[in-house]
Amino acid sequence: MSNAAVITPVGGPSLPQERRLVTAIPGPRSQELLERKAAAVAAGVGHTAPIAAVAAGGGVILDADGNSLIDLGSGIAVTSVGNAHPKVVEAVQQQVAQFTHTCFMVSPYESYVAVAEALNRITPGAFAKKSALFNSGAEAVENAVKIARKYTRKQAVVAFDHGYHGRTNLTMALTAKAMPYKSGFGPFASEVYRAPMSYPFHDGLTGPEAAKRAIAMMTKQIGAENLAAIIIEPIQGEGGFIVPADGFLPALLDWCHANDVVFIADEVQTGFARTGAMFASEVFGIVPDLITTAKGIAGGLPLAAVTGRAEIMDAAHAGGLGGTYGGNPVACAAAVAAIEVFENDGLIERARAIGVILQERLHALQAADPRVGEVRGRGAMVAAEFVDPTTGEPDAALTSAIAKQCIAEGVVVLTCGTYGNVIRFLPPLSIGDDLLNEGLDVVASALAAH
Known part of the structure; x- marks a missing residue:
């Protein structure tokens, strides 16, 4: 991006731990990078979140437009200690x-x-x-x-x-x-x-x-x-x-x-x-x-x-x-x-504590909505499987719609499952409880909207 250097944030734990949307996602600078990606990168290399990441740390990812997204994916379970850990x-x-x-x-x-x-x-x-x-x-x-x-x-x-x-x-x-x-x-x-x-x-x-x-x-x-x-x-x-x-x-x-x-x-x-x-x-x-x-x-x-x-x-x-x-x-x-x-640094215990929050919040969604077929996982590796409540068949369309709305509202979530009907939660173990709960609020809102 020709003007990406305008934003020069410091990554790691120093980033403000907040969800903040200053543009629609993708914003103009992210969109510019996505256009460059389409022209230069092989089509087989996809992406989940349409953003240009410029910094990350704690429980957030900052994009080139100044949006701060809650990270519930950790780059697919990679940045467990937290991005740019000191x-x-x-x-x-x-x-x-x-x-x-x-x-x-x-x-x-x-x-x-x-x-x-x-x-x-x-x-x-x-x-x-x-x-x-x-x-x-x-x-x-x-x-x-x-x-x-x-x-x-x-x-x-x-x-x-x-x-x-x-x-x-x-x-x-x-x-x-x-x-x-x-x-x-x-x-x-x-x-x-x-x-x-x-x-x-x-x-x-x-x-x-x-x-x-x-x-x-x-x-x-x-x-x-x-x-x-x-x-x-x-x-x-x-x-x-x-x-x-x-x-x-x-x-x-x-x-x-x-x-x-x-x-x-x-x-x-x-x-x-x-x-x-x-x-x-x-x-x-x-x-x-x-x-x-x-x-x-x-x-x-x-x-x-x-x-x-x-x-x-x-x-x-x-x-x-x-x-x-x-x-x-x-x-x-x-x-x-x-x-x-x-x-x-107590990260095993932190994973268990995160797991308690994830399980409690997702089980509450399951109790209120039969489309949440099952909540399962251990520690900070938890997922919700979405199904048609009448037939029990996998509901990939609902799963995709929830994930897309979450990303649009500043929460990065990942889907998975053989049938594409599972949302997986893999937050960095450095995420705070408030930020985690806010991210789950957005997930709940997205489910309710569909």
């Missing part, structure tokens, strides 16, 4: 001044090792662990599958209905939703199979019943002797924040261990205090063999990891894992600072 900013500035890259596979550096040590310590499991660092959640998932195949000397991999694992070729094969993630992009990687997920709102099964159904499918259609790994999100993200019934995940884990199958927990969206525990696996009392992480790990910088049992992680030969930018020193410095914030 400790992350300081760590990044110090590292940038020292060096920006050497490639860890060429000349190692301390911050990569420090991140690996921290992940080995804070992920579930008292056994010896090792980690490898990558750039994105999809890259972490690909490498977890590589490691599991190498360790087991088997090839088949099972993912689950409604699961989302990324946009690369292998992770598209693992992902359950065709549009917009898979349609027209095949053929996909082979030896990937899909098992039924526990979805209590729709299937009515107990956890053990749902696990028995999935295990029967895996046994009959694949055979444990051919199965290297299963990969599952403890709470599904893009699929609709689906929380499996109690007992489902432990039963799958027990079956995996009895059959030499690696259990991979995809905690890319659920990790780092988001669910009111450091990792969602802890919520369900499971200890995965491998965990993939990304999103919230580095306070907004691109970083991802695979962490797990040392004997599994060490299965890959030297040079078999890595990547030019994997474990970039600037991102690693940010991650060390962010993990320190997660551990020492």
Whole structure:
């Protein structure tokens, strides 16, 4: 934007924590950027909120027109510690001044090792662990599958209905939703199979019943002797924040261990205090063999990891894992600072407190409006599923209308779900109660208007 420099706000916690609309959304400066985007950026790269962001922090995003929007999405669960957190900013500035890259596979550096040590310590499991660092959640998932195949000397991999694992070729094969993630992009990687997920709102099964159904499918259609790994999100993200019934995940884990199958927990969206525990696996009392992480790990910088049992992680030969930018020193410095914030600044407790507000407010909406079919989630990862109250069928049109009105009124919300009928709430853990409640007021008003 030619005149974007007129606004030079300071980001981070110093931003006024308020919803403020000074123009319609998009305003003229944001619209100018959107026009440039349409001309310069590939059409396949979409966007949710039609704004040009210039600063963010606490619980708000400021656009180029001076509008201040309440952020209930955290860049899809990335800025959990808060955008431009001072400790992350300081760590990044110090590292940038020292060096920006050497490639860890060429000349190692301390911050990569420090991140690996921290992940080995804070992920579930008292056994010896090792980690490898990558750039994105999809890259972490690909490498977890590589490691599991190498360790087991088997090839088949099972993912689950409604699961989302990324946009690369292998992770598209693992992902359950065709549009917009898979349609027209095949053929996909082979030896990937899909098992039924526990979805209590729709299937009515107990956890053990749902696990028995999935295990029967895996046994009959694949055979444990051919199965290297299963990969599952403890709470599904893009699929609709689906929380499996109690007992489902432990039963799958027990079956995996009895059959030499690696259990991979995809905690890319659920990790780092988001669910009111450091990792969602802890919520369900499971200890995965491998965990993939990304999103919230580095306070907004691109970083991802695979962490797990040392004997599994060490299965890959030297040079078999890595990547030019994997474990970039600037991102690693940010991650060390962010993990320190997660551990020492009460963010797990804050996620639980946010969850109480979200659950109470959304359950009140559900009690008053039968179109809110279910409210579910853990901690600061909560969603509402919208349905036709007569048929119970998914209502994607209502969901889209609510989300668009919220954004127009200065509240950024994200939709999700296999059927596009879920609004997910992922506020930064730095958001204040007043701002969170104001954002939920806008959601309630949007629902009432439709």
